[in-house]
Amino acid sequence: MRKPGSRAEKGKKYFLKQRYGAYYDRLAPRPGKAPGERIPREDAELTHVGPGTPCGEYLRRFWQPCALSKEVQDRPKAIKILDEQLVLFRDRSGQLGCLELHCSHRGTSLEFGVPQERGIRCCYHGWLFDVDGTVLDTPTEAADSRLKEKLFHPAYPTHEHSGLIFIYMGPPERKPPFPIFDTYEVPGYHVMTGIPHVVPCNWLQLKENTADPIHIPILHQRISGHHFSGYRFDDSQMPEFDWVETPLGMISGLVGRSQDVVWVRWSEWIMPNIHQFHITESAGDCVVGTFCPPRATRWHVPVDNTHTIIFDYQRLLDKELDRAEAVLKSMGQRGDRPYEEQQRRPGDYEAQVSQRPIAIHALEHLGASDRGVILFRKLLRQQIRAVQSGKDPRGLQAMNGRPIATYLRNTSFVVPPKRDAAEDRKLWRELARKVAEEALGDSESRWKAKITTMPYQGAKSEFSG
Amino acid sequence: MRKPGSRAEKGKKYFLKQRYGAYYDRLAPRPGKAPGERIPREDAELTHVGPGTPCGEYLRRFWQPCALSKEVQDRPKAIKILDEQLVLFRDRSGQLGCLELHCSHRGTSLEFGVPQERGIRCCYHGWLFDVDGTVLDTPTEAADSRLKEKLFHPAYPTHEHSGLIFIYMGPPERKPPFPIFDTYEVPGYHVMTGIPHVVPCNWLQLKENTADPIHIPILHQRISGHHFSGYRFDDSQMPEFDWVETPLGMISGLVGRSQDVVWVRWSEWIMPNIHQFHITESAGDCVVGTFCPPRATRWHVPVDNTHTIIFDYQRLLDKELDRAEAVLKSMGQRGDRPYEEQQRRPGDYEAQVSQRPIAIHALEHLGASDRGVILFRKLLRQQIRAVQSGKDPRGLQAMNGRPIATYLRNTSFVVPPKRDAAEDRKLWRELARKVAEEALGDSESRWKAKITTMPYQGAKSEFSG
């Protein structure tokens, strides 16, 4: 079998060449399609997350958020992360634990267990487990029983930070230090946890959105009417786009004009499944000519292959605290709206979830403006294969005692339009690159990154919506 | 493997020969049952409808209704027909389109797309598709991009007629003209569309009902107390039944007496999945001795292998318009009644859906009175195999510029009962045949059909219910 993503496989992409041609499209041969199948299979290497899968093993090398601190108080909480059933609990001395859900004794769920002064006790026969999996007590066994010394209950290490509970599900001997990013404390902003919610599709299509600034002027501006009020580019001109690889992953840029101001908006992917971005809806802090920080740091954590839970830190100004709940519930990210409203004003939720439970790459037709998504998948595949071959993934080596520098910079320039539209667009791209290069060369950064040059021919200047 | 329906396979039909014999019945060998399986498999040749299946390819050779015209206005409508996910939309210039649901670009559902002056635009990155699948615009690509010329989005032709939207899902080069039947305009009647509804079982068991007039005096009369008030045969006598093959399919007859009147009721199957019949509930127009037209033309369109959507045209008299909604919601056709009522007064819905999601023919025991169902399956199988061998199916050649003649005739005769009951029954059958022969010989008909002679010994005259 040829590896997905190889040139040979790409070469077989199917293009329907016929008007009213759906009849032939159904039965066309396609990469990833076994004989007799109608729909090609998903790219399992990038999308499957269970124990032992290539992507699952890669994601397990990083600390992952799995619940809010306030969700785990005196009762245990059953969770599913990376297709594993687990239970979180806090014992009465305050220790936080994450254990395999089913009791090692006879399989009863520990979500019905009772937290003790130390550890959690299964309700059925009373086995008592410490947060590291030590079996502390088997009360129905004889006093001299050594059964409890023979085994540990499966456990994962936990870490709490600013209201989120993180777990590390990878090989214990390779556990990395818990990473602190330089955006975790930003003067003038309050850090709050968003309201976690589960989205019924694969993690990858949610994450690819980060590498795809292109959907912003379409989905969030022209289609659904200016979701984001901060960077309101003129409707008459499509912005320019850009992508730059960084030591942590990549940044994806959007640059466009509104009268005399050129706005530069970068979003950042921190591998494997974090992104940082500006919530332009609340961009009251974006004063022309200054840098404004990422308002959100967001994790897309796979629940299983077809469900993903979203956690984030959001940064709010004093003046926004009154309407914090509205800000924390991001627009168009949830599936709880009436169907008619979903149709009339679709958001990320509708666009992404409807790509199927797991999007089928073999059915896509990518263009030049999809180079961000292509680069995203390439970088991800490299890291997955690196882990598979026994190497450490990129990003783990970053923690050395001080916050990790990140690369998102948003800003704007006052510069009147050039007469020639193409010249003006060239200017935009130069300004955006300049911002990226300065971010990557920042003296606070510990890495000097090679900027991947991705020349882009420029979007069309007209758009009939 | 022997073909289902072959004599050899039929020869192995299992007959349980033991009182209280369920224990042995479970484990009996049966046609269509693999070793280790308990329940034989369905007859896939007649019941599976997806792309590339024999029956699916046959059904795709005909225009199929898929929505009401009024259901597709300014918002797109996602549908599933023949196990394909599609979207219907109307652009702002009024063109109607039917496209593959998922965008060719990155797979987002076009049910969240926005109709434009011409075509529909995907919400995510703005690709714009015309009704024939032409890619009109890829707004985020460069102005000189030729990507959009490289492919078409999968599309199907559409046609609207009297409030229904039809699509043609077969090979484009074999697209037939849209058929107009001679019942589409009947003087004195208003044509209205019924209220479509999805029934959770395979299309075949709904359709076989057409070929089975036998259930009428049982289910609709004796069991559930005279669903149909028009042809109320005396309870003391079972009607006679008859079946005649026609150029379009077949007609199924029911003939019986009520005092001095002999009522003849034929129903018509127009291959592959239409039937026409008289809704005897509203038979106020059946004046003794006159012909009355079919009140309904009904399609059973497979949604997938285990769901079927029902569309129909219904013909109402002036005086019935007041209670049109009640008439259009046919009695006992829907599953929304309380369970106790379903049990106490079952209708077609309960009888058919409970045959299993796909009825298992290998478990049936058919008798002489099932010859209509047997003939129905035989004709269907012939057509499926004809298409599979590259031929055109029956019915396509019928359109030649004027309405297609159909063969349903309902009427009645005033004729006092003969003394001898068997003689009287013989008379009924002769009258029914006479009506059928006249229909088939009608000068308006373009075909002279050979009447398949199916002698029937006659039902029992007594019935203890």
Added chain:
Amino acid sequence: MRKPGSRAEKGKKYFLKQRYGAYYDRLAPRPGKAPGERIPREDAELTHVGPGTPCGEYLRRFWQPCALSKEVQDRPKAIKILDEQLVLFRDRSGQLGCLELHCSHRGTSLEFGVPQERGIRCCYHGWLFDVDGTVLDTPTEAADSRLKEKLFHPAYPTHEHSGLIFIYMGPPERKPPFPIFDTYEVPGYHVMTGIPHVVPCNWLQLKENTADPIHIPILHQRISGHHFSGYRFDDSQMPEFDWVETPLGMISGLVGRSQDVVWVRWSEWIMPNIHQFHITESAGDCVVGTFCPPRATRWHVPVDNTHTIIFDYQRLLDKELDRAEAVLKSMGQRGDRPYEEQQRRPGDYEAQVSQRPIAIHALEHLGASDRGVILFRKLLRQQIRAVQSGKDPRGLQAMNGRPIATYLRNTSFVVPPKRDAAEDRKLWRELARKVAEEALGDSESRWKAKITTMPYQGAKSEFSG
């Protein structure tokens, strides 16, 4: 393949040897786990119940309750038992029938059939079936049709007893007499049927509870706060446990002290799926020093592999009739409580259902206190294999004209505690054995059973809850 339960397979039990070791636990080799699988498979030999499965065939050798008499009046009742779809009905002459759900003619469900003076008539085409499966009428066939003589509809024998409907689903020629146990009539008690309910897990984990008195002092006393008020052992001391094989199956004992009284509580397993026990909640009849009868006789009847329906007879005193409904709905047996209450006060339902839809024995770690469960599985496996090899299972030979003696005895002794705790525990165990031996030697018993000696080292005397 090695047989599950064999020594070789047991020898490969996996013990996780690492703190925070969940990562390695997931991928560990385990018995019952195919390559590439994460979770070992269930023990199919003991848990699968469909026709033709080893355990299913064993269970079919016994009369099984399937509904309350009062649930089957003038309407048929569809049921699923041992993974077979059936219908119960009562014809107008009062005969009770149990038939295969789907009509032999064309498969319509007989739950929509109409009971006649004799038999039940299918709603669709009127075939009429007697309670033994005889086809009494095929009304649409000709008067001289012999079709109905060619086959029987699949039927099972029925028996009604004290408000329960029983069916026998095994080989007809091996049908045993209906068993009457000596607990069916107990002077001073009213026999009532409990309220049947379906539990969403395999029958085995419900049944094993019988062989596991150990969960009582943990789940029902320490964890959830004294569900049972009758035998309230001191919290400071864990009771002793014991198991004794009987001719009918086994009894499981619990013995403990409350001040000067030593309480002996035995529960009884009558193979294959009955147990008898004292509902200690309503133990107002337990006068110190007297024997008190089992209050409940309970069947766990598999609906299918992952659902089980519970039927029981319960014995109430005059004074309990006022609150009969509360008594009949046993505490903690149902899943209809709010989730928070389930977590704060779990009962049998939470402990057992959360063992997974089918508990995975290969993941368990059993100790000395699980010898009852181990013995239970061993006895069950012996019987399943006996039936598989053509023998009759234990229990069938028991019916010889008078009620079958059963072996549950509950009682108590006034005896002050010994100074030495270990000596006192030894005394408890001796008292419990004495009660069991007397039961097994009862002159009313028809068998003299060999008591299986299972020395038990004694539970720990302390328990920190």
